[in-house]
Amino acid sequence: MSKTFLMGNEAFAHAALEAGVKVCAGYPGTPSSEVLETIAKAHAQGKAEGVHVEWSTNEKAALEMLAGAAYSGARTLFTCKQVGLNVASDALMSLNYVGVEGGTVLFVADDPGPISSQTEQDTRRFASFAKVPVFDPATPEQGCAMIKTAYDVSERYHTPVIVRPTTRVCHASTFIDIEDTTQAKPAKGFEKDSKWVIFPKRSFEAHGEINDRLPKIAADFSACEFNPIEVVSFGQDAEADSTASRDVPVQVSAQEPASDQVPTIGVVAGGISYAYVREALRIIEQLAREAHVALSAVKLMQVGTPYPFPAQRAEEFVQGLEAIMVFEELDHVLEDEFLKLAGQIHAPYTVHGKLTGETTARGENTTDDIAAQLIAFMQLPLSLEGRGMVAQTPIPARPPVLCAGCPHRGSFIAVKNALAAMGKKHEGVYCGDIGCYTLGNAKPLSTVDTCLCMGAGITIAQGITAVDPNRKAVAFVGDSTFFASGMTGVANAVYNGHDITLVVLDNATTAMTGSQPHPGTGVTLVGEHRKPLSIDAVLQALGVEKIIHANPLKAHDAIEAAREAIGFEGPSAVIYESPCTALIAPQAPVEFDEDACTHCTKCVSRLGCPALSWDRENRHPLIDTSLCTGCGLCAELCSDGALACPTQADSTDQSCPSSNAQEA
Amino acid sequence: MISVSIAGIGGQGNVLAAKILAQAAKTKGWQVRTAETIGMAQRGGDVISHVRMGNNHEEVYAPLPAKGSVDVVIALEPGEGARALPYLKENGLLVVPQSGIAPSTADLKADPYNPAAVIDALAAQGVAVSVVDDQALCDALGTRKALNIMMLAHAINVVNADPRFEHNELRNAISMDELREAIVACVKEKFVTMNLTAVDLVLQSAKVYKI
Numbered sequence: 001m002s003k004t005f006l007m008g009n010e011a012f013a014h015a016a017l018e019a020g021v022k023v024c025a026g027y028p029g030t031p032s033s034e035v036l037e038t039i040a041k042a043h044a045q046g047k048a049e050g051v052h053v054e055w056s057t058n059e060k061a062a063l064e065m066l067a068g069a070a071y072s073g074a075r076t077l078f079t080c081k082q083v084g085l086n087v088a089s090d091a092l093m094s095l096n097y098v099g100v101e102g103g104t105v106l107f108v109a110d111d112p113g114p115i116s117s118q119t120e121q122d123t124r125r126f127a128s129f130a131k132v133p134v135f136d137p138a139t140p141e142q143g144c145a146m147i148k149t150a151y152d153v154s155e156r157y158h159t160p161v162i163v164r165p166t167t168r169v170c171h172a173s174t175f176i177d178i179e180d181t182t183q184a185k186p187a188k189g190f191e192k193d194s195k196w197v198i199f200p201k202r203s204f205e206a207h208g209e210i211n212d213r214l215p216k217i218a219a220d221f222s223a224c225e226f227n228p229i230e231v232v233s234f235g236q237d238a239e240a241d242s243t244a245s246r247d248v249p250v251q252v253s254a255q256e257p258a259s260d261q262v263p264t265i266g267v268v269a270g271g272i273s274y275a276y277v278r279e280a281l282r283i284i285e286q287l288a289r290e291a292h293v294a295l296s297a298v299k300l301m302q303v304g305t306p307y308p309f310p311a312q313r314a315e316e317f318v319q320g321l322e323a324i325m326v327f328e329e330l331d332h333v334l335e336d337e338f339l340k341l342a343g344q345i346h347a348p349y350t351v352h353g354k355l356t357g358e359t360t361a362r363g364e365n366t367t368d369d370i371a372a373q374l375i376a377f378m379q380l381p382l383s384l385e386g387r388g389m390v391a392q393t394p395i396p397a398r399p400p401v402l403c404a405g406c407p408h409r410g411s412f413i414a415v416k417n418a419l420a421a422m423g424k425k426h427e428g429v430y431c432g433d434i435g436c437y438t439l440g441n442a443k444p445l446s447t448v449d450t451c452l453c454m455g456a457g458i459t460i461a462q463g464i465t466a467v468d469p470n471r472k473a474v475a476f477v478g479d480s481t482f483f484a485s486g487m488t489g490v491a492n493a494v495y496n497g498h499d500i501t502l503v504v505l506d507n508a509t510t511a512m513t514g515s516q517p518h519p520g521t522g523v524t525l526v527g528e529h530r531k532p533l534s535i536d537a538v539l540q541a542l543g544v545e546k547i548i549h550a551n552p553l554k555a556h557d558a559i560e561a562a563r564e565a566i567g568f569e570g571p572s573a574v575i576y577e578s579p580c581t582a583l584i585a586p587q588a589p590v591e592f593d594e595d596a597c598t599h600c601t602k603c604v605s606r607l608g609c610p611a612l613s614w615d616r617e618n619r620h621p622l623i624d625t626s627l628c629t630g631c632g633l634c635a636e637l638c639s640d641g642a643l644a645c646p647t648q649a650d651s652t653d654q655s656c657p658s659s660n661a662q663e664a
Numbered sequence: 665m666i667s668v669s670i671a672g673i674g675g676q677g678n679v680l681a682a683k684i685l686a687q688a689a690k691t692k693g694w695q696v697r698t699a700e701t702i703g704m705a706q707r708g709g710d711v712i713s714h715v716r717m718g719n720n721h722e723e724v725y726a727p728l729p730a731k732g733s734v735d736v737v738i739a740l741e742p743g744e745g746a747r748a749l750p751y752l753k754e755n756g757l758l759v760v761p762q763s764g765i766a767p768s769t770a771d772l773k774a775d776p777y778n779p780a781a782v783i784d785a786l787a788a789q790g791v792a793v794s795v796v797d798d799q800a801l802c803d804a805l806g807t808r809k810a811l812n813i814m815m816l817a818h819a820i821n822v823v824n825a826d827p828r829f830e831h832n833e834l835r836n837a838i839s840m841d842e843l844r845e846a847i848v849a850c851v852k853e854k855f856v857t858m859n860l861t862a863v864d865l866v867l868q869s870a871k872v873y874k875i
Contacts, residue, residue, distance in 0.1 A: 003690070005683060005686055005687065005690070007700070030702065031702065139697075139725075168699065168727065168728065171699065171700050171701075171702050172697055172698065172699050172700075172727035173682075173683070173686065173697070173698045173699075173700070173727075174686075174695075174696060174697045174698070174727075175686075175690050175696065272726065275725040275726035275727075276725075276726050276728075278723075278725040278726070279725050279726045279730060280730075283730060283733075366728070366730070367726060367728065367729075367730040368730050368731050371730070386732075387730070387731050387732035387733075388731030388732035388749075388750035388751065388752070389732070389749050389750060389752060389754065389789070389791065390749065390750060391746035391747070391749045391782075391785065391786060391789075392785055392788075392789045393746055393781065393782050393785035393786065395743050395746045395747045395782075396743045396766070396767035396777050397767060398673065398708060398709050398710045398767050398768075399708075399709065400708055400709045401708045401768050403708065443770060443771075444770040601772055604770055604772060605770050605772055606770070607770070608768070608770040609768075610708055610768035613766055613768075613769070614772045616772070616776065624766075626808075
């Protein structure tokens with residue numbers, strides 16, 4: 001056992017290992033990716049005995065693979081981000097009916113904000129929809145305890161269990177005790193039984209079993225440590241800090257606080273909002289002390305197990321309360337439950353939160369917002385105004401952009417130039433997808449007209465041409481996304497005769513989430529080498545008749561490839577191959593020849609490369625040599641020959657070898 | 665409670681600087697939580713790390729600080745110091761390097777980014793800002809890789825020495841030797857010497873700073 005500084009996700013991985021997890025799978029997605037990477041690291045170091053861990057092709061493949069392992073008695077761990085559960089939902093909905101033998105925990109990370117996601121969906125809602133229990137940690141430490149309990153709940157009731165932390169819990173770090181080595185629990189192997197086969201008759205029976213077990217799990221949750229109730233009273237003494245007594249609820253109600261300290265106001269919080277509430281109460285106490293304002297005690301409850309809702313514990317909490325304010329991110333899940341409870345027990349308390357417009361309706365909660373909302377709710381004569389200075393100077397905006405040297409920039413420019421060269425009637429529609437290349441939407445590239453969900457660019461393009469057959473729809477997909485969810489869309493295009501051009505941006509990794517391997521890389525998460533799946537061979541097998549390969553950093557070849565594919569009648573594809581800059585060593589930066597420059601500005605205004613900026617005074621480009629990777633794209637596109645890559649014999653020669661080609 | 669925020673741009677090493685502070689706090693026996701920016705924002709975007717330390721043995725609940733509650737903001741870029749200003753306490757310390765990093769823009773008409781003007785504006789509005797001649801220090805070290813450590817060492821040095829920060833929570837909470845120990849514990853072995861040299865360079869040149 002050693003105390004180690006760990007990010008939430010790293011800690012959760014160790015908690016699963018300590019719980020004896022045997023088979024782990026998922027698909028990368030912020031803020032969930034580090035969990036499996038940590039397990040793979042422990043495995044590589046020989047510290048995690050008997051564990052299988054993999055990046056699966058997508059979330060659905062992962063969960064189905066884990067279902068087989070769980071039927072065989074193994075403890076399993078599934079990881080994904082919130083939208084990943086949408087992909088795995090077909091498997092999850094049925095898996096709950098079939099049930100599991102080995103403990104099955106779905107680690108699903110939600111992303112309030114959203115900070116790195118396309119939706120603000122709430123996995124607590126998904127849990128109740130799927131009738132699957134869910135835990136919601138406030139801190140990494142609590143998440144670790146929840147994961148261990150989740151395995152026990154899963155095995156006791158043969159149900160999958162979701163643990164859903166949010167970004168701020170996943171990416172917060174602290175010192176945590178971890179075991180130096182772990183051993184996977186042995187699994188007995190698959191035993192044949194009719195229960196593993198889902199049929200309508202069996203589903204009807206299973207639905208009854210689910211309905212029977214949920215109230216039992218709710219009762220267990222009411223008695224567990226994850227739904228603490230406490231009375232927070234505020235010392236009148238200037239020296240006193242906020243005194244909080246944390247006890248099991250029976251003892252809390254038996255505590256008989258001083259008569260002026262019997263709270264009539266309750267605060268409920270879920271997830272990290274619970275930590276913010278504690279911080280906000282500290283701020284309020286400080287303000288009250290400074291302003292000589294007396295504070296009444298408040299009753300505080302964390303709901304760490306939102307579904308099935310621990311109604312018995314909540315009923316203890318609401319005793320004597322006149323008003324409750326609920327703090328939670330994403331949906332008003334807990335607020336709904338307290339409203340429901342009030343009806344069920346005919347309680348007189350009022351419920352305040354998102355539905356009443358008194359708390360933050362979307363995006364993240366913060367300590368500041370919660371403090372302000374509590375002050376209003378508690379009708380305190382206190383103000384938070386003046387806390388925090390604001391800079392009286394413009395601050396440069398720094399939106400995320402494609403990195404200097406990113407091969408996607410070359411791909412986007414090639415397609416754009418090809419369409420421009422084909423004339424006005426070919427005005428294209430750029431159907432983008434999820435990954436680093438979504439950043440192609442930014443100026444000056446402006447090459448993402450649509451973006452919906454993983455793999456959807458390919459199929460959306462088909463719908464656009466179905467309405468307007470003369471429109472050229474170009475679908476962009478990354479190599480990892482292609483394997484995750486692009487292939488069915490290609491099959492649809494071929495089968496139904498949609499004349500689209502697919503552009504595969506093959507940078508040999510899953511770049512946006514931190515360079516994870518995928519089926520096309522030929523390397524697994526634990527470093528095993530496999531024969532890489534060939535995107536070309538897959539496209540051929542799916543019936544795509546025109547497939548062209550090009551290096552996106554060799555602008556002229558890349559444009560020609562796009563032109564040929566777009567001009568082809570029927571589904572066609574360009575595979576642009578050049579590795580992510582994170583995978584290769586940078587080359588010598590590009591050199592500028594002042595005499596050759598005609599000040600046309602195109603290198604800056606068309607490329608949007610972070611390594612190039614425009615010197616207004618001297619009217620020429622400035623090269624940030626610390627960022628430039630020497631990719632050569634700007635040199636290829638400079639018609640004046642004013643930019644040159646020294647690593648290439650003659651950068652104006654279109655056939656010069658790209659510095660990156662050998663890594664593709 | 666001591667709160668320190670480290671503001672920069674993806675790749676500048678603010679996560680490591682936060683980890684070093686957390687290590688120093690742990691050696692003191694304090695509870696500590698940190699928060700980082702990870703994901704899409706890392707692609708050339710602004711990133712901020714927060715370190716919250718229970719130096720009075722109080723419980724640290726949340727990894728993120730409230731506005732106006734941070735004792736020291738360590739900026740690895742002047743504009744990022746301005747962006748992080750709302751976190752800083754009214755009498756807190758802001759340290760910034762002189763050098764700026766221009767935002768990526770293809771807009772030829774955009775006004776050029778002027779980091780010196782940002783620093784002047786912050787000082788003019790009454791922020792206690794301490795400026796580091798990072799170019800001289802990094803030239804002396806031969807690399808910009810340890811800018812994060814230099815700024816961290818400078819911040820601790822100023823807050824410990826400058827009488828204006830007598831009531832700062834970070835003052836004398838972490839000594840330079842404790843910082844060195846934490847660096848040794850956190851950075852890869854081959855980078856220890858470089859980072860310790862960076863600390864020494866900061867201390868040697870400290871007297872020339874107007875603090």
